[in-house]
Each structure stands twice: as structure tokens, then as C-alpha cells.
Amino acid sequence: MAVSGPLALEMAHITKTFPAVRALDDVSFACLRGEVHALCGENGAGKSTLIKILGGAYHPDGGKILLDGRPVAFSHPLAARNAGVSIIHQELSLLPYRTVAENIFLGIEPTRYGMLDRGRMRADSQRLLIRLGASIAPDADVGDLSIAQQQVVEIAKALAIDARILVMDEPTAALERTEAARLLDLVKRLSGEGVTIIYVSHRMPEIQAIADRVTVLKDGRTVMTAPIAEASTAKLVRAMVGRDLADFYPPPAAKPPGAPALTIRGGANGRLAGVDLFVRRGEIVGVAGLEGSGKSELGRAIAGDEPFERGTMEIAGKAGVPRRPREAVEAGIGRLSEDRKREGLLMQQSLRDNAALIQRAFAPSLGPPSAEPMTVGATDDRLRRLDVRAASFEQEARQLSGGNQQKVIVSRWLARDPEVLVFAEPTRGVDVAAKAAIYKIMRDLADRGRAILMISSDLPEIVGVSDRIVVMREGHIAGELPGGAGEEEIMAIAVAHDEPAEAATQ
């Protein structure tokens, strides 16, 4: 493929081996100045290893890195930073209790007479933020900003060191659609200013929208580098997983749904108002809505985490509003949280311990140690049935990929086999192949007569998986659409205003 223009970055024949695995095998990767270069691949394909090498966190075993044609070797993240390479990690590294200006200049604080030059930090931050088109106050505490605003602060942090190469790792993963669109605009603008952007994402529409070229890694090798015009979504998915998109979403429900397993009437609490909803056995109901629409609060309310204060609920034919997570589980509800790390996994414990958690929570305190939740047999069967891939089931949960972590949490619930399962953002941070597997698990559960509620910010997922779609807005259910409805229809309901007067002026 002909590459025109000066190369800002060239990583040639990079090899990196870890004790058990060859993470990168002769990977070559080059970026033009000012280009947006998408980097795709499943989890475990080697993307993060490649980025860590570029960022100076790892040393390659072989190969070389050239910046603007000059060979470099980074011994420390600081060296990469000084050379103009800035990496925005998926988990933001901002300090919530410090101000925007303090965060932007972290590690590169300007000083005057040995003292921090706060005036300059503030003024320079203001200048950078204006350049990014954001009206964020430099004196605001970062913890008070939205995730989208925090992303902008991360980018300002990169600009503050005059980054010429900016790596963004799934920057839109936690953003709503409109926020994501704004971020993409920003990425384009930066590339227009000559910043080279390496954009790591699983989201095909985004890649199609902003990338100039795309490189796909698979199993530690480069399998494809092409201009975006020659890389259709179907072709990219095939390169990443080695199969077609058609198999990606599960088939629709095998048979018509049965009786409702969950019914909510007039459910309300501090964040929700007048929620009427039912989910029948055998169906997957997708819940869409913007951030703040109340869709995650709905999941919490159903699972007794932040319970409904008013209204009625009926779970598997029994009336009663669960007041605590334990009551909800006893009534037959399971919930997979959107935040696996904080609310799901015991990171330092084994897969087996994680998979047995719910059962152990409900096991009799003085049961014999040979009883099921304390032994490995049935737990291992469930992990195997879900195709959890790990070196051993004794491995710690934190060492697994997002997809495998999610499967472990599913297997935890399978042991309890609740009537209703709430999946919140089931595939956030999960690679393409594992996504398809998780969808299939959801469909299998529904076909076995379980009621599935899938809360998601990922519209293609809502459209592709749901049998029925409800759209939330301002704490209530604003509309319902049949499965297969278009993304535009969903958005129209999600962004509408409740006051007609306001809508008329738009």
C-alpha cells in the first residue's frame, strides 16, 4: 500500500514475549503526520501491548521505533511523554479532588521562584480548553465534571505537553452518543492541526466515521492495514474474528414470549417516576436512553440496590418490592452491573470463588464443607459451559479479559438461575468475539424461559439483540418500539422533550 507524506511514527518488526505467551510477533505499524489511524483487534490481540511499548511502559524484545524518522527507545513513561507521545488510557488517570488546571499540568507544573505558578497554570489551561471548544472552568474540581468533560481534560493534558502522537484507548466507551459525536469532532480537529492520532476502538461506526487508515491485529500479528475506504465494517470484523457479521447477533426468539416474569407499575424513587414495565418469559427487552435518563437507576431499583419507594412490583407471580439486593435475589432477580470492576468481581480472587459468590451468599452458614458452593465440580462445569477461557480456574479475576470476566459473572448467576436477569451494559469493554458469545448466552437463557432485561448505551446492540425496546427519558419510560426498530427512531424518543412548548421552539 502506498504511503504518502512524512511518517510521524514507525514501529517496525516489534516483538514482545511474556513468560507464557508471545504477545507481539513481528508487528509493524506506521502513522502519517496528522492522520487518524484506527487500531482494532479483539482483546488479547496485542493492541494494549503495542500501546504500552509505544508509551514506554514495556520494552520490546525486538524491533525498533522511529519518531519522525529518528530512532527512539523509551525507558520510562516519562521518556515517551517528553518525546511527544501521549496516551489516554481507558480508565482515566485524573485526580478527582484536584482542579482541572492542576490535572492538566500534572508532572509539568510551571514554577516561578520555586513556587507553583498558579496564574500561568490557570491561564494556559483556559487557553487549551478554549482551543478544544470546551467551557470548563480551570478551577473546577475534576470530580465534579461529567465523564465527557473529563475526557476533554485528558486531551488538554496531552496538548499541554505538545503531544504530536496521541493514543486514545476506547475514548467513547463510557460516553453517550451525542458526547461521543462531539469527541469525534474534536479528534478530527486535532488531526487537522497535525496531531497524529492512534484511535483504539471496538466501535465500527466510529472507526468508519473518523479513521483515515486502519490496522487490525490478531493473535499478536498485523493482519491488515488499509485506507478506511477499502475497509468495510464486514471486512474489518472478518479480519478481527475470522468470520462474518451475520453470525454476530443472535437469532430472534425461538417461540412467542410467555407470561410476564416481572411487572412494575408506577415505580418511583428519587431518580425515577411512574415506571410501568413488564418483561415476559422468553424475551429480551432492551432499555435504551441517554446518560441520566434513568436507565441504570432502573436496573438498580429492580435489583433492590436503590429500591423503588413507590409503586408495585410483581416478580414471578409474587407481589413485593425488594428493598435490598438480597431480597431481590431471593425473589428471583439477578443483575449484572455495568461496572464489573467496582460492583462485580472480586479482583484478587479466583474464577471459582467469583463464580460461586452468589451461591455462597445463600448457602447455610453451618453447611458441610463438602456442599456444592464450597466445592469445585458444578462451578467448573458452569464455567466450562460458558466457554470461559483462562489458564486455570484458579487464576485471579483481574488477569482475565473483559469478555471472560463477564462470562464469569454470568456463571455466578446461572448457579442461582433467577427468573429475571438484568444485564447492564453487558458488553462494555468486551471484544467482538466475546460480545457475540454473550449475546448468545442471553438468547439461550431467554429460550429457556427466563426474562431478560438488557440495559445498554450501545444502540446497535439494542437493535440487534432486543425482542422489544423501551426508551427511557428523564426518569420514566418514554416510548416502546418493536425489536429491529431503527436507531433513529430510538434516538428520536430518547432526545425528545417532555414539555411541548419547549419542543416547539426548537
Added chain:
Amino acid sequence: MSSAAESLPARSQRRSVNAPLLLLVGSVALYIGVALATGQSMMLHVEGIVGLLQRMVGLGIVAVGQTFAILAGSIDLSVANMISVAAVLASFIMQGRPDMMLPAVAAVLAVSAVVGVVNGALISRLQVNPLIATLGVGLVLQGLLSASFTNFAGSVPPEFQAFAYGALGPAPYSVIGLFVLALAASLLLRATKFGAHLYAVGGNAEGARLAGIRTDLVTIGAHVLCSLCAGLTGLYLASRLRSGAPWVGRDGVYDLESIAVVVIGGTLLAGGRGGVWGTLAGVLLFAVLDASFNMLGVSAYSKLVLRGAIVIAAVAAYTFRSRDLVA
């Protein structure tokens, strides 16, 4: 991207209450209230107030140091033992001779700095949990000290006692010293790169490392400051007691009390947020409680009960206040 204009969410008002100020006002009100209620209005005269402030000095100095350790996301359990070492070392070297004052102070500060480096290096280089590392170092210090000294060792000359007993007009040198130290500490935290990096390491060590901060040096620096403050407290105690004994630090429970006042003062035990003035407000509260119990004639044991309850209540209050932030 001009449409990116977003206003801050409403929850930015959450820190409308200033914890140190609230503590200060509360402590002062309690003190005045008890003094008036028990008819001991002389406690409100200059001597009474100076006496109250003087109660703050010992705990105050070491607590300023502990603030650095906790802000960095660490903690120092060796301060009480370090205080004993400093007090004994000072009076042993001085042996009542004024010309040995300078060498003694220099030796104490040097030993303190070394202990701080050891603490910091164990934590940041060898990745030993701070509780364990400093507990271990504290035990080692105490063991060495108790093996070498069993009672008051040596004495300090009258000139050195001026540190504890001398005064500039009505203000004792020791009280002035405490406030100068707090001012310097606050300046270090607020206005220097080291301060900014300290908050960063305590708030998100990995983020700080990726930003290119030498996090190990920051942690070591925080522990050196902490140990130096403990050394200063030891010097102050030697000056006040006119000699040093190997139990002065432990008897003062300076390790746990310094942690308690830092936390009462609003510094997060996890690090990354807080400051020196809150710590001083916490020290004032403890001093006021002491004085109030004396005025009320209540036993020292009920004092302990109340102190414990206050520590718990303060931490619970802070956790409650910041819950929506954490969630």
C-alpha cells in the same frame, strides 16, 4: 465544538461546608462554653488561652508530619518510637552542656531523616504495605532504644529548655514554632511542585506515575518530612521534660493520636485530599477536650472514651458527606 459548552453539574456545591473552619468554631465554642459554665473565666484570659495552645504543641508538630504521610496515601506508625529515640538521643548527647545543643539537634534530625528514608524506601521500592513497614521500623527503633536505655538518659541544659518554656511576650516560642511549621507545611503543599505531586501520588499513584512523576521519591519525601516532624516533637519533649526517657513517645500515644487528628481534620485516610490546617483544627479539638475535662474535673479515662467516639463520628460524617461523590 463550540456546542461542547457544558455547564458544571449541580453537585459542585457539595463542599459548601469547610471542615477545618467548622472544627475551629466548634472547639472554640466548646472551650468558652465549658469555661463559663464552670465559672472558670480565668481560662479565657491570656494565660488560659496560652496554656490551651501549649497543649497543642507536642501532638501538633508530629501531626503536621503525619499529614504528609497520609496525603501521600501512606501512613506512619513509627512516629511514637521515633519521638522517644529523638528525646533520648538529644538529652544523652547534650548531658546538660550548652555547647552540645547544636550537635545533638543535628544528630536527631539526621537520624529522623534516615528513618524517614528507610520507611519511604520500604514502602515505595520494596512495596511493603505502609502499616507493616512503619510498624516494623517502629518496633526496631523501640527495641534498640530500650536495649540501650532503661531510664531518663542525660539532661538538657537550661538554654535548651527555652524551646518549651521561653516566650516572646505572651506567646511561647513553642506555640510560635508550631504555627510557623504549619504555615511552612501549608505553603509546601499549596505552592510547590512537591505538594502538587504529593496530592497526585495519594490520589492516583498509577496516574501520577504515567504522568512522569517519580512517585517513589515523592513517597520517600513525605516520610522524611513525617519523621523529621517526629524528631522535632522528641526535641520539644526533651526540652519540656528536661531529659529524655525511652517511653515518652509511647506514653503520649503519638502514633494513633496523630493519625486520629489528621483524619478528624478532613484529610482522606486513602490520601490525595486534605491539608495541614484541618489537622491543626483537629489538634485544637483534642486540646480543648483535655482542657474542658480538666475544668469539669472528669477522669482521664472518660476522656479516652470521648476521643474515640469523636474520631469515629468524624470519619462517619466525612464518609456520609462524600458518598454521592464516591458512588
